[in-house]
Amino acid sequence: MKIVIVQYNAGNTCSVDFALQRIGIQAVISDNADEICSADKVIFPGVGAAAPAMAYLAAKDLVYVIKNLTQPVLGICLGMQLMCNWSEEGDTQCLGIFDQQVKRFPATSGKVPHMGWNNIYDLRGGLFNNLAENSFMYYVHSYYAEKGAHTIATTNYGIEYSGALNKDNFYGVQFHPEKSAKDGQKILENFINL
Amino acid sequence: MLTKRIIPCLDIKDGVTVKGVQFEQMRNVGDPVELGAYYADEGADELVFLDISATDEKRKTFAALVKRIAQHINIPFTVGGGISSVTDVHVLLNAGADKVSINTAAIKNPSLLQGIANSFGNQCVVLAIDTKVVDGDWYVYANGGKVPTGIKTKDWVMQAVDMGVGELLVTSIDNDGTKKGFAVELTRQISELTNIPVIASGGGGIAAHFADVFRDGHADAALAAGIFHNKELGIPELKQYLKDNNINVRL
Numbered sequence: 001m002k003i004v005i006v007q008y009n010a011g012n013t014c015s016v017d018f019a020l021q022r023i024g025i026q027a028v029i030s031d032n033a034d035e036i037c038s039a040d041k042v043i044f045p046g047v048g049a050a051a052p053a054m055a056y057l058a059a060k061d062l063v064y065v066i067k068n069l070t071q072p073v074l075g076i077c078l079g080m081q082l083m084c085n086w087s088e089e090g091d092t093q094c095l096g097i098f099d100q101q102v103k104r105f106p107a108t109s110g111k112v113p114h115m116g117w118n119n120i121y122d123l124r125g126g127l128f129n130n131l132a133e134n135s136f137m138y139y140v141h142s143y144y145a146e147k148g149a150h151t152i153a154t155t156n157y158g159i160e161y162s163g164a165l166n167k168d169n170f171y172g173v174q175f176h177p178e179k180s181a182k183d184g185q186k187i188l189e190n191f192i193n194l
Numbered sequence: 195m196l197t198k199r200i201i202p203c204l205d206i207k208d209g210v211t212v213k214g215v216q217f218e219q220m221r222n223v224g225d226p227v228e229l230g231a232y233y234a235d236e237g238a239d240e241l242v243f244l245d246i247s248a249t250d251e252k253r254k255t256f257a258a259l260v261k262r263i264a265q266h267i268n269i270p271f272t273v274g275g276g277i278s279s280v281t282d283v284h285v286l287l288n289a290g291a292d293k294v295s296i297n298t299a300a301i302k303n304p305s306l307l308q309g310i311a312n313s314f315g316n317q318c319v320v321l322a323i324d325t326k327v328v329d330g331d332w333y334v335y336a337n338g339g340k341v342p343t344g345i346k347t348k349d350w351v352m353q354a355v356d357m358g359v360g361e362l363l364v365t366s367i368d369n370d371g372t373k374k375g376f377a378v379e380l381t382r383q384i385s386e387l388t389n390i391p392v393i394a395s396g397g398g399g400i401a402a403h404f405a406d407v408f409r410d411g412h413a414d415a416a417l418a419a420g421i422f423h424n425k426e427l428g429i430p431e432l433k434q435y436l437k438d439n440n441i442n443v444r445l
Contacts, residue, residue, distance in 0.1 A: 014290050018265045048315055110196065111389050111414065113317050113360060117197045117239055117444040136197065136444040138270055140292075140317045157196060179270045179292065181234065 003027040003192065004039035006066070006079075008056045012047045012178065016076065019178035023189055033065045041192060042069055046078025050102070050143075051090030053082060067095050072194045073170050077141060080165060080172025089143050098165045098172065100145045109158030113142045120153040120163040120175070127152065127164065127171055129190045135183045137163070137175035144174065197444045198408045198436065199239035199415035200429055201393060202422045204229060206245050206275075209255050226259060227266050233422070234269045236429040239444060241267065242295065242363075242417060245275030257289045264290020272320055280309045287314055295363060297322040298336045301343055301350075304357060311358030320393075321359040323347060325380065326367040332380055339367045347380075348387060355388050362388070363417065365395040373399025373421065381411035393417050401427060401435035408441050 005016055007029045020027045020043075027043070028035060036042055044066065046053060057063050066073070075083045082094045087102035094102070105112050119134040137155075144161040147154060153164035155174070165172040171191065177184035205212045210224040230241050243263065245256045260273055273286050274295030283294050300307050300321060310319050324339035325332045325347045332347035351362065364384055366377035374397055381394040391414035394407045398418040407413045421427045433443045 014288065015264060015292070018290060019268065021265065022268065047317070107389070111391050113390075114196065115317065115361065115391050116199050116414065118195065139196075140270075142317075176270075179268065181268050185268060 001025075001040045001192070002038065003041050003043065004036050005029045005043045005045060006036060006062070007031040008053060008060065008062070012045050012076070012176065015176075016043055016045045016178045019185065019188055023185060023192070025192065031060050031062065033061065036062075036065055037069070040071055041194070042066075042071060042073045043191075044073060044075040044079035044083070046076060046080075046082060047140075048078055049089060050078065050081060050087040050092040050094065053078060054092050054094060057082070063095060067097060070169055072191065074191045075170070075172035076178070077174060077176060080174055081141075081143060081145060083165070083170060083172050084145050087143060097170050098145070098148075098150050098167055100148050100150065100162065100165065102143045102145050104143050105157065106159070113140055114144075114157045115140045117180075118155050118157060118163075118175075120155055122151075122154045124152040125166055126194055127166065127173075127187060127190050129186075129193075131183060131186055131190075137173075137177070137180045137184060139175045141174060145172075195442050197239070197442045198413070199393075200237075200404070200432060200443070201240045201242055201415050201417040202233045202238050202429070203242040203244060203395075203417050203419040205419065206243055206247070206256070206259065208247050209259055212246070227262050230263055230267050230271070233429065234267050237433055237445065238269065238429055240269060240415070241271040243271060243273045244295070245273070247275070257285050260286055260289040260291050274320070274322060278303075279306070280313055283310050283314065283318075287318060293318045293320050293361070295320040295322045297324065298338075300354070301334065301336045301345070304353060307354055307357035307359055311360070316358040316360035319359050320361045320363050321354045322363040322365070323350060324365050324367055335367060339365070339370075348383070351384055351387055355390060359390065361391045361393065363393040363395055366397060369397030370395070371420070372397050375399065375403040376407035376411060376413070376416065378406050378411040381407055381413050385412035385414070391415065399426075401432045404432060405436055405439045405441055408436070409439075 155163035278299035394413035
């Protein structure tokens with residue numbers, strides 16, 4: 001099976017690669033459209049800010065490529081946010097795969113960034129096979145996707161929001177499975193086995 | 195609900211862990227990777243690796259170690275010790291560290307914090323502050339808590355937050371090593387002063403001390419070293435105690 005991690009100016013590419021190595025998978029890291037399209041599964045990581053990330057993807061002609069992938073795609077953190085319509089971070093038009101908006105946490109939610117371990121619940125679909133309700137995942141983010149029709153996991157940080165999204169072949173998780181101990185590893189394995 | 199974090203800190207010198215680490219089930223207690231993995235399995239929420247090597251030469255080997263840590267450990271970790279430039283940070287984040295902890299270099303050159311936050315995002319910038327009470331007010335100390343700076347701790351916190359720091363690691367020099375409890379009042383004041391997470395450090399001796407600094411000190415995380423390394427307090431028992439005392443933890 002060929003797994004490609006999309007390479008762009010995102011911070012956690014090597015962490016995702018290492019996490020895959022721990023479950024015995026040697027991924028290809030690439031920003032080449034042909035390479036990405038030929039993958040069995042694509043992982044779209046992300047740590048950083050929305051606007052420069054979208055600008056980078058546009059410069060590399062990857063916007064159309066990613067939107068039109070037909071194999072399973074997993075967006076992580078900023079990767080998931082970029083798969084939504086729009087982000088309040090830098091007033092950025094995103095890929096528009098999930099019909100959701102990404103907003104900044106209100107001051108009433110608590111400290112920002114939302115940093116640390118939080119539980120996920122109302123889990124739906126194969127991404128969460130063998131995972132208990134209220135499993136803990138590691139989060140680091142200041143912006144969130146609201147709950148909506150595509151929500152397959154919910155998290156609460158003052159407000160309820162999308163911990164994970166799914167539409168057709170596209171999956172997104174706001175948390176970092178690559179840093180979420182054994183339960184996070186299970187999610188990566190589930191994605192690989194989709 | 196977001197949980198309170200427990201963070202063991204490992205001091206690394208010339209690539210091996212220092213301090214009396216005693217775990218009979220481990221082959222090589224001096225290996226930071228093996229010890230870190232042990233804590234991750236025990237339920238540590240994050241790890242901090244501090245490089246206390248004396249020379250720049252030895253420090254260069256730290257990046258290789260950071261890569262090995264990132265390959266083997268499945269929870270987030272922060273690295274610190276002698277980081278003094280954006281280039282240093284780039285090397286360590288590229289090796290797989292999630293966050294970097296900056297201390298003395300930021301006191302000498304506060305704009306370094308801004309440079310790191312602008313380049314890599316504020317979520318990866320941890321400002322470590324060593325602080326001590328002098329005449330009833332808290333002051334910042336540099337060079338491992340040895341050199342007074344004359345800067346008031348609250349002023350430094352506010353300046354650092356403006357510079358884009360994402361988290362504060364606050365060590366009370368007076369409490370450190372005493373095992374008599376964290377500086378709860380200091381932690382509470384700093385936590386209320388800012389809207390970024392605060393890690394309390396120094397003085398944790400028994401489980402009740404952690405409960406105190408979470409409940410009364412409003413800490414988001416608590417860091418300790420010796421009590422974990424010497425097996426005076428196990429992370430599973432600590433977390434169970436916190437849960438029994440209605441403090442939200444990952445168990």
